[in-house]
Amino acid sequence: xxxxxxxxxxxxxxxxxxxLAATALPLRAAAKLNVGIGTYSYHNLSMDxxxxxxxxLQVEEIEMSRxxxxxMNHPAEEMFRSTRSKLDRAAIRCASYYTATIKEDxxxxxxxxxxxxxxxxxxxxxATGSILNRIDRRFTHEQLTFGIHNHYFKGEKFAYxxxxxxxxxxxxxSKTVGATADVGHFASCGHDPVDAVRKLGARLxxxxxxxxxxxxxxxxxxxxxxxxxxxxxxxxxxxxxxxxLVAVEYEKxxxxxxxxxRDVEFARKLA
Numbered sequence: 001x002x003x004x005x006x007x008x009x010x011x012x013x014x015x016x017x018x019x020l021a022a023t024a025l026p027l028r029a030a031a032k033l034n035v036g037i038g039t040y041s042y043h044n045l046s047m048d049x050x051x052x053x054x055x056x057l058q059v060e061e062i063e064m065s066r067x068x069x070x071x072m073n074h075p076a077e078e079m080f081r082s083t084r085s086k087l088d089r090a091a092i093r094c095a096s097y098y099t100a101t102i103k104e105d106x107x108x109x110x111x112x113x114x115x116x117x118x119x120x121x122x123x124x125x126x127a128t129g130s131i132l133n134r135i136d137r138r139f140t141h142e143q144l145t146f147g148i149h150n151h152y153f154k155g156e157k158f159a160y161x162x163x164x165x166x167x168x169x170x171x172x173x174s175k176t177v178g179a180t181a182d183v184g185h186f187a188s189c190g191h192d193p194v195d196a197v198r199k200l201g202a203r204l205x206x207x208x209x210x211x212x213x214x215x216x217x218x219x220x221x222x223x224x225x226x227x228x229x230x231x232x233x234x235x236x237x238x239x240x241x242x243x244x245l246v247a248v249e250y251e252k253x254x255x256x257x258x259x260x261x262r263d264v265e266f267a268r269k270l271a
Contacts, residue, residue, distance in 0.1 A: 033237055033271040036061035036095065038208055038249035041260055043067060047083060051090045053257055057264050060091065063206065063247045064118055065098035071107050072100055080117035087118075095245045096122040096147070096180075096206055102131055112142055122205050122244075124149050124180040128159045132173060140176040147180030147205035150196075152188035152218060161189040163196040170203055178203035184210030184249070187228040188218055194232045201240045209233070209267055210249040220251045222259060223266045234270035246271070 037059050042050040043066050054062065064083070069075050087094055097120040099111045108131065115123050124147045127135055132148075139146050148169055150160040160166050163186070166179050179200045183193035185208075197207065211226035213219040223230045237246065248263050250256055 031241065031243070033234065033242065033246050034061060034244065035209075035264065035267045035271050036063070036245045036247050037260075037264070038063050038065050038098075038247035040065040040067070040098075041248070041250045041256060044253065044256070047086060051086060051092065053260065054092055055090055057261060059264070061093045061095045061245055062087075063096040063098055063124065063208075063245060064094050064120070065124075065249075069114070070098065070100040071102065071110060075114070077113070077117060080114050084118055094118040094120050096120050096124055096247075098149075099123055099125040101125060102127040102135065104131065105134065108134060108138055112138060112144065115144060116142075121145065122147060122180075124206060126151060126158075126160060128169070132169060132177065136173045136177050140174060144176075145205050146177045148177070149180045149208075150182055150185050150189075152185040154216065154218065162186075162191050163199040166200060167203075175203070178205040180206040180208065182208035182210060182249075183228045183230070183233050184208065184212045184220070184226075187212045187226070188215065190215045193228050194236050197233055197236050197240075201236075201242075204240070204242060204244060206244050207233075207237065207242070207246045208249045209246050209263075210251070218251070220249075222250075223248070223263045230266075231270055234267070 039062050067073060097115045097118050102108055102111055102125050111123050122145045126149050135146050148160055148166050150166060151158045170177060181197055181200050181204060186193045186196045211221050211223045211228040211230055213221050213226050248267050250259055250263055
């Protein structure tokens with residue numbers, strides 16, 4: 001994801017019944033993971049062109065993470081209304097809205113308003129400090145959830161680099177606030193993505209499925225070709241019975257249509 005001042009982005013639980021009665025039931029295949037798209041992947045396309053690609057891939061759920069929708073770019077409400085109309089016509093649900101940084105109460109109110117306009121039930125961002133308590137109260141009242149997003153920035157220390165950083169911020173907050181785990185950024189920061197997803201499991205809202213070429217770098221590669229342990233991450237999500245959106249992300253300039261097709265195909269095979 002991108003943050004303020006950056007030009008490009010460096011941007012519920014199943015219950016299992018026990019007892020003898022359960023043993024008499026036929027075995028069922030485990031539920032499929034919900035694979036969708038993080039739309040920053042298509043930041044080089046127009047909205048209409050992106051929707052064509054999403055329909056071609058038969059994508060039903062997305063996180064809206066294109067730069068023009070982020071708070072620091074001061075988006076107008078009409079863009080959210082028109083986008084919602086287009087997504088509805090294309091039968092695509094915007095499950096989550098990526099705001100980038102929420103700094104103050106005005107940002108918080110806009111995040112709620114924009115999420116509502118998109119029909120999103122979750123907001124992803126990287127708020128820090130006391131604003132998290134206000135997000136918790138406001139989002140609980142609005143029956144929305146908020147996922148703290150981890151980042152990697154080369155040569156800089158960011159507030160949320162490790163799963164422990166995220167868990168520390170979540171301490172004392174209600175279950176309204178959780179984590180949007182970017183496995184690529186965890187890998188870039190030198191953390192084991194599988195371990196990170198396991199540690200955050202009880203608070204996971206969303207997962208950004210991204211593969212990275214090497215530690216301390218941000219070069220994206222096709223899923224399964226880098227160090228993000230994508231197959232093992234998906235196995236861990238299955239173990240958790242994770243029901244949230246697993247959003248495929250691929251950050252690259254230029255034409256990414258074929259790469260995205262291959263990434264979505266790869267993720268669905270593991271879902």
